[in-house]
Amino acid sequence: MQLTIDVKKDGSACVLTVRGEVDVYTSPLLKSHLAEAIDEGCLDIVVDLDGVGFIDSSGLGALVSGLRRVKERSGSLRLVCTKDSILKVFRITGLDKVFPIMSSVEEAAEF
Template sequence: MTLRIDHDVRGGVDVLTVHGDVDLYTAPQLRQQLVDLVGQGRHDVVVDLSDVPFIDSSGLGVLVGGLRRARSHGGDLRLAGPNDLTTQVLRATGLTSSFHIHPDVGEALEHPLAG
């Protein structure tokens, strides 16, 4: 499956809507998007996972790296809309305590920077 990432800005927050599996083959594409955003001074990001049926350890590593980059610049990376499987993976790896996870993008945007 191919990966498509839509990018828009809502209220000054960058929203990346990810479509497709995030795995060993597609994770570098998401990593590059996140690196580019932080490099452009964009440190508040919501990653919409509502159209991601599967994420593996490579994908999780990219999200953790994006979170670290954003927070090192005083920003945050929030997750929105993960499905049950993705939520279970985040829970099993202990990452639910690292990320701010919201049921949808709208709720994620209502929460200020975690910093």
């Protein structure tokens, strides 16, 4: 399945809406979108994963890379995810303790 990423910017805040499967083939696209957003001044990033049907370790790596990059600039990265299958991956890997995971973009924007 193809990966699409829509980026909405509002000053230093950005929402990346991700749809599709994030795997070894598509994770470089996610990583590059995150890096580009940060390089363009986004320091308050929300990644909406509700449109993601599958994520593997390379996708998790892309998110961790984005988190590391934005924290170097004193920014933040929060996730939106309500799908049990995706949340399970974060729980199993312990990344649910690393990323704030919210149930909506609105909730993440207020955090």
